[in-house]
Amino acid sequence: MTVVAADARAFAAAAHKELRTLRRYPTLFLSFFFWPILLPAVYVAMGAAYAGDDPRAVETFTGLTGSDSVAGFVFVGWAMYMWLSNVLWGAGTSLRTEQLRGTLEAVFLTPANRLVLLFGPSTGAMMPQLVNFVVMELAPDRVALSLLVIAVTVPAMYGIGSLFASAILRFGDVAGVVQLVRGVFTIACGVTFPVVLLPEWARAVAYTLPPTYFLAGVRSALLAGADLGDLSPDLGVLALLGIGVCALAVVAFRITERSARRTGMLGRY
Numbered sequence: 565m566t567v568v569a570a571d572a573r574a575f576a577a578a579a580h581k582e583l584r585t586l587r588r589y590p591t592l593f594l595s596f597f598f599w600p601i602l603l604p605a606v607y608v609a610m611g612a613a614y615a616g617d618d619p620r621a622v623e624t625f626t627g628l629t630g631s632d633s634v635a636g637f638v639f640v641g642w643a644m645y646m647w648l649s650n651v652l653w654g655a656g657t658s659l660r661t662e663q664l665r666g667t668l669e670a671v672f673l674t675p676a677n678r679l680v681l682l683f684g685p686s687t688g689a690m691m692p693q694l695v696n697f698v699v700m701e702l703a704p705d706r707v708a709l710s711l712l713v714i715a716v717t718v719p720a721m722y723g724i725g726s727l728f729a730s731a732i733l734r735f736g737d738v739a740g741v742v743q744l745v746r747g748v749f750t751i752a753c754g755v756t757f758p759v760v761l762l763p764e765w766a767r768a769v770a771y772t773l774p775p776t777y778f779l780a781g782v783r784s785a786l787l788a789g790a791d792l793g794d795l796s797p798d799l800g801v802l803a804l805l806g807i808g809v810c811a812l813a814v815v816a817f818r819i820t821e822r823s824a825r826r827t828g829m830l831g832r833y
Contacts, residue, residue, distance in 0.1 A: 565828070568677075570676075571676065571680055573677075574674075574676040574677070574680045575682070575684045577684075577770060578680055578681070578684025578685055578687070579684055579685070579687035582638060582654075582658075582684075582685050582686075584683060591814065595760050599646065600639075600643065600646055600820065603636045603645075603646075603706050604641070604642035607642075608635045608639075611634050611638070612634070613774070617798065618652075620664070622634075622740050628758045628760055628761070629758050629787075630784070631787035631788050631805070633787050636783075636787045637783060637787065640754065640755065640779060640782050640786060640787070641779060641782050642756075643782075644775050644778055644779050644782075644797050645750055645754060647721060648721070648746060648749055648750075649746060651686070651721050651725040652742045652745065652746055653723070653731065653742065654685070654733070655685050655686035655725035656724070656729055656742060657725065657728065657729070657732065657738070657742070658685035658686075658738060659727055659729045659732040659733060660736070663732065663736075672717070672821075675704045678817065678821065679814065682726050682729060682813065685729075686725055703706075709790075709791075709792065710782050710785045710786055711783040712777060712780040712792075712795075712799070713782050714778075714784060716799050716803055716806070717774060717777075717778040718803045719803075719807065720810075721774060721775075723806060723809030723810035723812070724774070726814075727813045728745075728814055729813075729822045730737060730742075730816040730817040730819075731820070733817070733820040733821055734820040734824065747773055749773060751768055751821045752770045752773060752776070752784070753773055753776045754776065755779070759771075759776060774805045775800060777802045784798075812818075
């Protein structure tokens with residue numbers, strides 16, 4: 565029990581460290597209010613310009629998405645995009661940040677459980693994303709259900725980030741891969757358009773990615789009036805994907821840590 569308590573304190577310290585780092589740069593918080601509104605607003609304005617006043621455009625959109633709210637659809641999609649960016653560039657590159665600061669070796673010399681090093685920074689990174697979701701919230705009466713979808717999605721999203729953190733120990737900088745994966749997720753998961761518009765093979769790929777189910781669940785809760793029973797299939801898939809991705813991240817981290825110890829990668833830049 566003492567070991568568990570010590571790891572819990574280390575986990576809390578890792579999250580606290582991330583929050584203290586953010587607090588040192590207060591202007592970063594401005595982006596949490598600025599980008600969640602500006603980025604999706606551009607796509608909403610573009611859609612309005614293309615559709616004009618033609619009611620057939622709205623009818624087609626409603627038939628594909630189950631909602632006539634173009635703005636709501638896009639804003640929810642960009643909420644996921646901002647979360648994914650936060651995961652990949654924050655939690656996913658946390659070990660790289662430690663490496664650049666010259667503290668990675670010291671961190672690995674601590675007796676803390678390695679899972680603390682892998683998942684601890686992700687907890688601290690949740691705070692900025694909660695601000696983004698508050699800014700983008702569309703229907704207060706559906707908050708509880710949408711928060712449930714978000715909570716079930718957390719393990720899968722931060723499991724993805726932890727996979728990238730593990731890759732840092734083997735390959736060093738993975739910025740190029742982060743950009744590529746973020747772009748693939750943005751297109752495949754339906755951030756700004758319905759997944760049903762994708763080719764059949766691309767839809768098959770989309771349905772293996774956690775953000776696809778997150779977007780479907782939150783949009784159904786906020787825009788289509790779905791209840792918990794309607795969302796149960798998506799929540800079940802998200803829970804299974806979360807367990808699978810986190811387990812894969814743990815295995816990958818152990819393999820890359822052993823490799824980094826043999827090759828001296830912990831001290832390289």
